[in-house]
Amino acid sequence: MSDLVSPCEKELLLKVACGDEHAFSELFNIHHQLLGTHIYRITDSVELAEEIVQDVFLKIWMSRETLTAVQNFKAYLFVISKNHALNCLRKLAKERIHQKTIEDNVVALAYEDNAGTDGYYGLLDQAIDHLPPQQQKVYLLSRHSRLKYDEIANQMGLSRETVKKYLQGATHSITSFVQSNIDISAMIILASIFF
Incomplete structure (x- = not known):
């Protein structure tokens, strides 16, 4: 084989x-832009493509010893990046389905608990009100406005990573607040659904 x-x-x-x-830095500089464009076509997300x-x-750096056997680096690079992108998309889809299931079950439980949908949304509003101003x-x-990380970052003068961390922190805080304020019987039912 040639x-x-x-x-x-x-x-x-x-x-x-x-x-x-x-040399690794040079290899990265040669290939990262073309690879980013390739991954963007798969993910349709600048943030995910960059990650x-x-x-x-x-991964290449961690297993760099195997590079001596690579016959076509560009093909090697595109295959491992495509596989990683598909794995990330699968994981993201599972997380979204899981989050949607949790939200649906919490709303149903709140309704069954005579709190009604208004009670649940009232609880969400309280949780959002307890967030620090930037996270909120x-x-x-x-x-609510359905803006992407980059749009929020530009509007607020923050980095994309800061926006991502604020959103993760806010989601965690809201979930914790709602869980700690739902009736204990609803928590038992919720726990039995997932465990």
């Missing part, structure tokens, strides 16, 4: 395999 990696790139891969961080590119290159604003822009 060698599908140029001599220059083969030398670069050998240096990376030996732990040369400068996947970083994860893929981290990020949460409302994301959930």
Whole structure:
């Protein structure tokens, strides 16, 4: 089989395999933009594409010794990144389904508990009111205005990662607040549904 990696790139891969961080940085700079575009086509998300590119290159660095056997680095790169992207999309879909199921069950339980839907939404409003101001604003822009991370970041003058952390913190706080304020019998029913 003919060698599908140029001599220059083969030398670069050998240096990376030996732990040369400068060579790894050079390899990243050569391929990250094209790979990001490829992953964006699969995920339709800039944020997810950026995370996947970083994860893929981290994986390459962690298993760099195997690069000596790679005959076509571009194909190798695209295959592992495509697989990682599909795994991320599956995980994201499962998380969304799980979250939707929890929300549906909590609403049903609150209704059965004579709290009604208004009681549940009142509880959500209370939980949102207890959030720190920045988390509250990020949460409302994301959930109510349906803005994406980048849009929220631009509007609030924050980094995308900060927006992501605020939203995760807000979601955790709201969930904890709702769970701690639902009637204990509803919690037992909810626990029996999931466990």
